[in-house]
Amino acid sequence: MNSQWVVTLMGWAQSASDIALGWLLSPAAWSQFILLALAYLLARAGAKRLGPLLTRLLDPGQKDGLLAKLRRFSLGFVPLLMPLFAYALTAGGEEVTRSVFGSGEVVALGKRLFLFLAAQSFVREVLTDSFLKLLGKYVLIPCAALYMFGLLDLILQRLDDSIIALGNIRFSILALIRGLVAGSLLFWLGSWSNRQSAGYIKAQDELRPATRELAVKAIEVAIFGAAFLLLMSIMGIDLTAVAVLGGALGVGIGLGLQQIAANFISGIILLIEGQTTVGDYVELDGGERGTIVKMTARACILETFDGKWIVVPNEHFITSRVVNYSDQGSANRYEALFSVAYETDINRVPAVIESAVAALPFVLTDPDRPDCELRGFGDSSVDFAVEYWVNGIDDGKNKYASKVLFAIWNALKAEGIEIPYPRRVIEMRHV
Known part of the structure; x- marks a missing residue:
């Protein structure tokens, strides 16, 4: 197999050498070289004049919106003007040279050369995504180079004839490569589309959060499902086989992936109901x-x-x-515990504490004002609790409770009410 490829490469090299020698000795070929040089100079001059004009017309500045995004996207293709102009000129010149000289191989090679330069500029200056740059560098540019030398069709045919057999499954190397490239592009496009649609949906404030999440998940499933089916079609896989695979996958989920399936269905129910x-x-x-x-x-x-x-x-x-505890900013009730000494006139305590807590700016009067209650009689103190309502969640330590306790302390000190500490009486007996 290796020796066959070596012989083939040597044959290509000999053929290329004969063609080059024939061009050097042919006046028609030299005329076509001159036409290529003129096409290059004209394309360069045209791009130099038209490039700044298009840049000024397409530059959206600080504007935003769909039209501005389209203009900004189109602005990235300005570096392709020169090779595309040259390709268009040589494509027209090829017809002329074939009618005048009866051949146009040199111009045809130049046309493919300019297309290769356009591919290089596209990958280097237009593509910004790292994955697309990688794909362009290792797929698009090599394919453009093979096309430039007229070897692309031959290489594709060779790859198509090379068959890989895995049991009863047979496929060509070309089908495998095509599937990998197409799958990479489709799932990158699906991921990009999913990000764009998710960003748009999440920006719709009039929708409930659960509805937004459900819409995002539904679009995600639809996009990647369509990408998968399209990939199967590109690779030439019969979709009836996918149906069989789906049935087998369903059995596998039922037997071994019950928890994953249960969590997935539970997630859909949560998004639909919207209770959390x-x-x-x-x-x-x-x-x-x-x-x-x-x-x-x-x-x-x-x-x-x-x-x-x-x-x-x-x-x-x-x-x-x-x-x-929350329903997008609903009121919630909390309580703070405190104690006073037994010597205190406990009838004064509720009014003092309720007034102090009600003065705090975050404490609500609706649905109810602060309410101080007697909770019990302890060993060393009389125990109270004050209940209060706030708009939001006390989701962290000392978010509201700390300020309420400070207010209780200050109010009791201002009224001369003692906050007790445990006391013990020791009786000494002399025998």
Whole structure:
């Protein structure tokens, strides 16, 4: 096999040498070289004049919007003016030289050369995404180089004739390469489309957060599902085989991936019902509590008050008790405990504390004002609690409670009410 390729390469080299020698000795070939040089100079002069004009026309400046984005996108293709102008001129000149000289191989080679230069400029100056640059560098430019020398069709035919057999499955190397390139492009395009659509949907503030998340997930499934089916069609795989594979996959999910399937279905139910959504502060039976910052197909991510993330499977939100402390800014009630000495006139305490807590700017009067209650008689103190309402969640240590306790302390000190500490009486007996 290797020796066959060596013989083939030597044959190509000998053929190229004969062609080059024939061109050097042919007046018609020299005329075509002159035409190529003129086409290059004209294309360069045209691009030099037209390039700045197009740049000024297409530059959107600081503007934003769909039209500005399209103009900014078109502006990236300005570096292709010179090779594309030269390609157009040589494409027209090829017809002329073939009618005048009866041949146009030199001009045809020049046309393919300018197309190769356009591919290089496209990869180097137009593409900005790192993945697309990599694909252009190792796929587009080599293909353009092979096309320039007229070897692309021959190489493709050779790759198509090379068959790989894996049991009963047979496919050519060309089909494998085509599938890899097409799959890479399709899934990159799917990922880009998914990011764009997700950004647009999440910017629609009139939609509920659960509706936005559900729409994002639905579009994601639709985009990548369509990309997968299109890839199967490009590779020439019968879609009936995909149906069989889908049935086998369903059996596998039913037997071995029950938890993943359960979490996926639970995630869809959560998004549809909307009882818990991104931004809610929740507490589960297992003790996990925090703000939902992200909902995925498999789990919800809670952020605790100290910045830690807890990944909770979606199934837990369906099968266990969930306490939702928030509904996008609803009022919530909390309480602060304190004690006073037994010598205190406890009838004065409720009015003093309720007035002090009500003066805090974050404490609400609706649905109810602060309420101070007697809770019990301890060993060394009389125990009270003050209940108060705030707009939001006390999702961190000392967010509201600290300020309330400070207000209670200051109010008791101002009224001369003692906050007790444990006291013990020791009786000494002399025998």
